[in-house]
Amino acid sequence: MATDAFAPGSMTWLLGIEDTCVYPPARFDMAPLDEFDLTEHTLRWREDLATAQELGATAVRYGVSWPLVHVAPGVFDWSVLDERLGYAAGDLGLTVIADLVHYGTPTWLDGSFADPRYPDSIAEFTGAFAARYRGLVDHLTPLNEPITTASFCGLRGVWPPALSGWTGWTTVALGIVDGIRRSIAAARSANPDVVIVHVEASALYMPSTPDLEAHAELLRGVSALPTELLLGLVGADHPMHGWLIEHGADPVDLARFRIAAPSIDLLGVNYYPDLTPRTLVAGSGSVEQIATNRWAEGLRDRLQWFADRFAVPILITETSIEGTESVRADWLTDSAKAVLDLRRAGFDIRGYTWWPLLDFVDWSYASGGRNVEEFLLSPAASGQAIGSARAEIFGDTAAGKSAFLRRMGLLALEEQPDGSLRRVATAAAPVFERLALLTRADGLRGRAG
Numbered sequence: 001m002a003t004d005a006f007a008p009g010s011m012t013w014l015l016g017i018e019d020t021c022v023y024p025p026a027r028f029d030m031a032p033l034d035e036f037d038l039t040e041h042t043l044r045w046r047e048d049l050a051t052a053q054e055l056g057a058t059a060v061r062y063g064v065s066w067p068l069v070h071v072a073p074g075v076f077d078w079s080v081l082d083e084r085l086g087y088a089a090g091d092l093g094l095t096v097i098a099d100l101v102h103y104g105t106p107t108w109l110d111g112s113f114a115d116p117r118y119p120d121s122i123a124e125f126t127g128a129f130a131a132r133y134r135g136l137v138d139h140l141t142p143l144n145e146p147i148t149t150a151s152f153c154g155l156r157g158v159w160p161p162a163l164s165g166w167t168g169w170t171t172v173a174l175g176i177v178d179g180i181r182r183s184i185a186a187a188r189s190a191n192p193d194v195v196i197v198h199v200e201a202s203a204l205y206m207p208s209t210p211d212l213e214a215h216a217e218l219l220r221g222v223s224a225l226p227t228e229l230l231l232g233l234v235g236a237d238h239p240m241h242g243w244l245i246e247h248g249a250d251p252v253d254l255a256r257f258r259i260a261a262p263s264i265d266l267l268g269v270n271y272y273p274d275l276t277p278r279t280l281v282a283g284s285g286s287v288e289q290i291a292t293n294r295w296a297e298g299l300r301d302r303l304q305w306f307a308d309r310f311a312v313p314i315l316i317t318e319t320s321i322e323g324t325e326s327v328r329a330d331w332l333t334d335s336a337k338a339v340l341d342l343r344r345a346g347f348d349i350r351g352y353t354w355w356p357l358l359d360f361v362d363w364s365y366a367s368g369g370r371n372v373e374e375f376l377l378s379p380a381a382s383g384q385a386i387g388s389a390r391a392e393i394f395g396d397t398a399a400g401k402s403a404f405l406r407r408m409g410l411l412a413l414e415e416q417p418d419g420s421l422r423r424v425a426t427a428a429a430p431v432f433e434r435l436a437l438l439t440r441a442d443g444l445r446g447r448a449g
Contacts, residue, residue, distance in 0.1 A: 005059055005095040005139070006195070006266060006315070006350045011343065012059050012095070013436035015052040015410070016318065016355035017041055019063025020363065022104035024160050033104070033159075033366035036065065038401070039358050039413060040421050047423070049088045052357055055410065055429055056436030059095035060088060061141070061317060061353055067106045070125045073117075078132060089136045097197050097317075098133070100126060100183070101143040103152065103159060112160035113153055114171050119178040127186030134191040141317075142183040145201040145270060146176045146226035151374055158372045169222070170247040177229045177257065184262040199268030199317045200227055202302040204277040206292065212280045215287050218243075219280075227310065229254075232261025266350065268317030269306050271299050273331060278375055289375040295331075296338040303342055303349065313348045318355035320408040328408070328428035336435050354432055358423065359409040361401055369404075 005012050022033040036042045052060050064081055071077050089096045101122060109115045126142060143149065154172030157164040163171055180198070187194045203223035205216040221240045228234050234241055235258060245251055270276075277298045278289040294301075299319070306314060316339060321331040336352060343349050363372050402415045410429040413421040 011439050012351035014059040014353035015057040015357045016061035016353050018356040018360035019102050021065045021102050022159050023067040025107050031366045035360050038361040053092045056433040061097045063099040063102050067104050070106050096137045097139040098137050099141050113175045114161040118175050119182050122179040123182035123186040126183035127190045130187040130190035138193050139195045141197045141199045142180040144199050147223050148201045167248045195265045197266045197268050198264040202271045202276050206279050208281045229257050232258045266315050267312040268315045270318035271302050291375050296334045300338050313350050315351040317353050322408045325427040329431045332428050332431045356409050358411050359405045359413040362404040365404045
């Protein structure tokens with residue numbers, strides 16, 4: 001493992017492999033959503049990790065498939081991780097940021113994130129993982145994107161535990177925060193050298209009319225809550241404190257989260273130029289979110305917001321764009337320039353992750369083609385008909401994966417006649433390699449030109 005990764009002043013280039021891992025209990029009406037299986041990474045993991053290194057990445061964000069490893073309380077199957085992590089961190093020398101929870105829990109936790117056993121269960125897993133891989137994998141993300149998890153699992157009932165409404169959101173969010181708190185404590189106890197990388201989705205809401213500003217402000221406040229709760233920043237005077245209690249939060253839990261709040265070492269920010277910014281419009285009885293492309297302006301806005309609000313060194317832990325190869329290459333160039341410009345302006349940004357290395361299969365695939373996102377895609381958002389092919393085939397997953405492939409990777413996936421997925425480098429791949437080499441040659445300061 002590279003011991004100087006993410007040191008002050010450094011700029012690390014990372015790649016991530018989409019690792020959503022949701023295995024629902026039998027009573028849920030959805031198929032397993034395992035992106036490692038769907039993209040055939042399960043079969044071709046060695047090739048994929050080697051490609052990440054060949055493209056110039058010195059670090060990877062990598063999922064550990066918690067639902068498959070933690071087979072029962074106190075029982076773990078480490079065989080797959082031993083091989084893969086040994087190869088990535090040992091043989092290839094990549095710094096691995098282990099993604100411990102990516103939207104799913106073991107099926108024996110019947111209540112998923114709302115199960116009373118969840119916080120202790122994820123802490124048990126985290127402690128065991130940190131102890132087993134100490135010195136090989138010292139960078140851990142306790143849970144990817146709390147606000148997205150709470151939306152899918154608590155607000156809109158898409159994934160287990162399939163709660164709904166803001167009370168459901170609050171239940172899942174508080175369970176998640178409690179789990180992260182206990183996970184950090186377990187990790188630091190098992191490995192004093194552990195580096196905690198807290199990863200959150202960014203959010204950018206723009207009302208289309210003045211009367212929607214109050215709703216935009218609510219969504220902005222909600223988007224900050226998981227990280228603020230984790231860091232002990234939600235006291236009685238916090239503007240969302242009363243809202244949390246109104247939606248089912250126990251004041252005792254809120255007070256407990258203020259005591260001995262954990263620290264995080266790096267703050268991961270996820271931003272997609274055509275998906276993160278949302279324009280709010282009045283729908284029939286509800287407020288709809290329309291994805292609105294704000295390109296690098298939106299990225300700069302969100303990175304400055306996170307830096308100002310939390311004062312923790314930042315990594316861009318996910319960014320990419322869906323579209324043609326040239327669109328992906330343009331976004332990589334322009335977003336990298338924005339990041340490097342902010343670094344030169346004094347912002348403590350220590351890494352950039354293109355996510356995903358490979359195209360991946362849309363999450364609707366596991367739900368029979370039903371759209372599961374909380375926003376609507378607008379062709380005007382990126383100048384092309386994003387998702388039009390998927391829209392035409394929703395409800396017909398038997399037709400294959402091609403219409404469900406999200407074209408966001410440095411490597412394209414091409415479905416073959418036998419159903420296998422061929423990996424093909426896109427025009428964005430050499431751009432990433434060039435940027436990684438240039439910043440290293442420039443003493444880690446980085447020039448995008």
